[in-house]
Each structure stands twice: as C-alpha cells, then as structure tokens.
Amino acid sequence: MGKFADKFKKHYKISLIKGLVLGCLVFVIALGLGYWYGRAKTLSWTRQIVNTIKPVRQNNLNFKFVFPLLGYDFADVKPFYENHALEAALNNYIQSEYKNKNAQSISVYFRNFPDAGWAGVNQETQYHPGSMLKVLIMIGYYREAELDPSVLTKTLLYDQKTKQEADGLDFALPSGLKVGQSYSVEDLIKSMIAVSDNGAETLLLNNIDRKILNDAYTDLSISNPDSYSGDYTITPMQYSAFLRILYNATYLSDMYSEQALTIMSQSTYKDGISAGVPQGIEVAQKYGERIDGTTSNVQAVELHDCGIVYAKTAYSICVMTKGEDVGKLTEAIKNISAIVYGYVSSH
DSSP states (O other), X not given: OHHHHHHHHHHXXXXXXXXXXXXHHHHHHHHHHHHHHHHHHHHHHHHHHHTTOEEXXXXXXXXXXXXXXXXXXXXXXXXHHBOHHHHHHHHHHHHHHHHTTSOSEEEEEEEETTTOOEEEESTTOOBOOGGGGHHHHHHHHHHHHHHOGGGGTOEEEEOHHHHHHHHTSTTOOOOSOOTTEEXXXXXXXXXXXXXXXXXXXXHHHHHSOHHHHHHHHHHTTOOOGGGOOSOOOBOHHHHHHHHHHHHHTSSSOHHHHHHHHHHHTTOSOOSSTXXXXXXTOOEEEEXXXXXXXXXXXEEEEEEEEEEEEESSSEEEEEEEEEESOHHHHHHHHHHHHHHXXXXXXXX
16 A cells, blocks of 8 residues: 555656646747737837838929938827827916916927927917918028029019008008118018018019929928918918928028028017027027907907027927917917926926
C-alpha cells in the first residue's frame, strides 16, 4: 500500500508539473499572440491616422516642373495636438462674456508654430471679414513683384473717381490720400495694411493683376469674393492660413514674406491682440470691422483681430467677434489675447 501511495504521489507530481508547464506555455503563447495582435492593430490604426496627413499645394497651373508645397493638413492627427487646457480657459471666459451679454458671438483659433499645438473655440464660425482681406491684396502684389519687381515702384494716381468709390464703402473712414497725387504701390500697400486706408485699398484693387489675385484665393482654398453670391464670410481657422504661409514663407519668397509681416507689425491698431501682451512683444496683425445697419441705426458690429505674436514661442491667434458694443468686443479680444499669452508664457 505504501509503494502504491508513493507511486501515485510521484505520478501526481509529474502530472502536476506537466500541467503547470503546459499551462505556462499556453499562457506565454496567448500573451505573445495577444501582443502581436495588439501591435498589428496599433500599427494599422497608426497607419490609417498617418495616411490622413496630406500636403497642401498650390492649385494653379503657372508652373510646369514644380508643385510648390504650402503646408500640411493634419486631418485626423489634429486631436493629438489639441490643447484642451487652453481651450477650457478660453471657453470659460467666452461663456462669461455671453452671460454678461457683452457679445453675441466670439470665436478663437490659436496655433503654436514650433510644435503645431492648437486650440479653438467656435473656430469654424463664419464672419464677415471686413478689412481683413486687405492682406490678400498685399499678397497678390508681392506675388506679382516676384515676377516683376518694378511693380512695387510703379506709381498710381489717386483721382476723384477712386475717392468717390472708396468713400462709398459703408461706414468708411476718410482716406489719408490726396486727390490728384500719385503714390507708389509700395507706399500704398503700407497705408492699406498699417493704417487700413480704404483709399489705398481701392486704388490697389483697381490696378492689381486679377489673375494673380484669383490664383491666390484658389491656392489658399479660400472662396473668391468676386465669384461669391450673397454675404462673403470666413472663419478664424481659414484666415489663420494666411498668417501661417507668411510665417513659413511657403507662398511668397522669404524676402516678401518678411516684408509683408514687417508692414503688419507696424499696424496702428493697438487695442486688440497687442493690448493683451506686454509692451515690447511684437505683433504682426490685421484687424477688420463690419457694421450692420445704418449710421443712425447700428444693428450689430463685427470686430476681428488676427496676427502673429512674437513671444519666446511664436504663435498665431485669430479672434472674431460680433455684438452691439464695439468697446466690449475690443475688451474681449484684448482679454483673450492675454489669456493665450499667459498660457504660452507659463508653459
């Protein structure tokens, strides 16, 4: 009986060891299969995400042998760069402005240039751009200057007809140009951008190469106002593309991109984005305003300011607003600029 028991115990131990070994083997195989399955799934998912990154290139057919790159559309990769903490801070402020009835609509789009980090609140809401599109006219002239630099020294006469056309714009401020005097294209660009002179804009627009301007709208995937029916609108995210191509010098040459942003940094409008950052921080910007109604019955005001802030980390910020009180909208843009600058500075 003792021998049988010993034999049984020995057999049992051997069976137990075999079972444990087999179990461990099955576990290791299952773990390995699970790892490789998970890795395959992860690689497949990563490949799908990466494949959504597409180059954005010029759409015109002016070139035979090159296809210039403007940037990249990150598509499904965008969520990985989205700054939720900054978005929350911006959204909290915007909601407080709504609650206090200081604005009907506020939209923000921020982009950090070094790492492509971004944040947005209502960034795809449409607004009337107002004077913001003057930047496209400037870009059009610099594109023409790349083919013929003499276009910038060409002089244009500011006549009575042009004055009447400029003065006929809704709520237009008087132009600083004098009737009967000629101005160089270069000086007119500075007036149009730095002081947002409507006379300079009208004179430049009447003399621009329309094909080059139309190509610029096409290349940047922006609807052309000349072929647009109804009210022309744009989003903060769309407008930020203008800032990005100038900063990266991917549409104009290095020299003309630098020249364009230099003029934008000389803007006399200091109440929006510039007011929200410390003195000494340079801002290349363009503001725009749209008023609905009449001079005696203003129904709504749209005020926008978009630019590049040259802090330790350069970033673009575009704020578009709508409300009844331009003073409150100005304050909102300043405060939003301060929130963004504070966040970027502390991170």
